Amino acid sequence: MIKQILAYIRKSDLVVEVLDAREPDLTRSKRLENYVMENQKKLLIVLNKGDLIPVEVLEKWKKFIEENEGIPTIYISATRHLGTKVLREKIKELIEGEGKIIFIGYPKTGKSSIINALKGRHSATTSKHPMSYGYTRSIQLFRIDNRIFAWDTPGIIPPDGNELERIIRGANVDKLEDPVRGAKLLIERIEGIDKSVLRNTYKIDYSNYLDFLEKLALKRGWILKTSHEPNIDEAAKAFIRDYHEGKIIYYLLPENVNK
Incomplete structure (x- = not known):
């Protein structure tokens, strides 16, 4: 599946990496980020589950990532539909109005929920527990609007790292x-x-x-x-x-x- 994700990254105009706002650093896939940069693709980081975190903390993470790494960053709460308008506008800005985007991230960061929020209805498959029934198992193409399409990837970037990191990353x-x-x-x-x-x-x-x-x-x-x-x-x-x-x-x- 990783090879398929890499192939779709090459086909995309923008890569959206979804992180858990409680643990932004531990839910990033530096391997995939490096691949995105090597292929000269645009990257947007989305801190999801933002309703769990004080806004001032989210702002600090946004500023930290943008100033230290130069990666555009926003924060949202997909389940509460907070910040989805900002996300939509940022996507349009980065792809200059039209194109294909791909959502990547570890299990349980909320990629499918974000797509549902962007579309305004439940179209992407979601589940409560990693690898359970209803879990996104294949790459699926969705229309965000008339000029934007999105691929949703299974959250099976292998939860790597040490034992704690694998748990946080959705093992x-x-x-x-x-x-x-x-x-x-x-x-x-x-x-x-x-x-x-x-x-x-x-x-x-x-x-x-x-x-x-x-x-x-x-x-x-x-x-x-x-x-x-x-x-x-x-x-x-x-x-x-x-x-x-x-x-x-x-x-x-x-x-x-x-x-």
């Missing part, structure tokens, strides 16, 4: 070898940014990641039939799904990315 939670370890890494990531996030989100007071998962399992009634212990595997998977679905809200400032 299929049901295929994780050790979901508890994955949840631990994500919990540590979030706590390293804001220790109050999980307590405020889940209304759970806990001492460590294992205590959190046990209490989450008990709160939701997930008990193992044989041992009558909390099903922490199920809690871990649910926690990672909650993250993908935007239920866990935190943010990074650009200057803190490499610290």
Whole structure:
């Protein structure tokens, strides 16, 4: 599929890379960005799920990327249809009114939702969980308006990087070898940014990641039939799904990315 995506990038007038506004740096595909630049194609970065992040933080990311890398950047919330007019106008500006664009991004960044928002009706296939039923499986062509066409690509840019990065980039939670370890890494990531996030989100007071998962399992009634212990595997998977679905809200400032 990567080879197909590269082929469609070569055919496109503009490449739109969709990122998760909570983790802009970790949801970028530098490999594909480099390919876009090497083929002298225009690139637009879209920070999606912008409703989860304070506007001033989104503005800082926009300024940071544009000033440091020279890549046009906007922010939107596709599910709430916020900023889609700005996106439409930016696309028209970059392709000078007409042409073909391609949306790329890791799973769960919201590419298909953006196309739906641009079209004003549900035409692109969407799903709640990576690689589940309804998930975009093939490259599909859509008409944005009379002069703009868009290819929607499956979000199967392999979630690469280390274990935490793969989880943030939309790895299929049901295929994780050790979901508890994955949840631990994500919990540590979030706590390293804001220790109050999980307590405020889940209304759970806990001492460590294992205590959190046990209490989450008990709160939701997930008990193992044989041992009558909390099903922490199920809690871990649910926690990672909650993250993908935007239920866990935190943010990074650009200057803190490499610290």
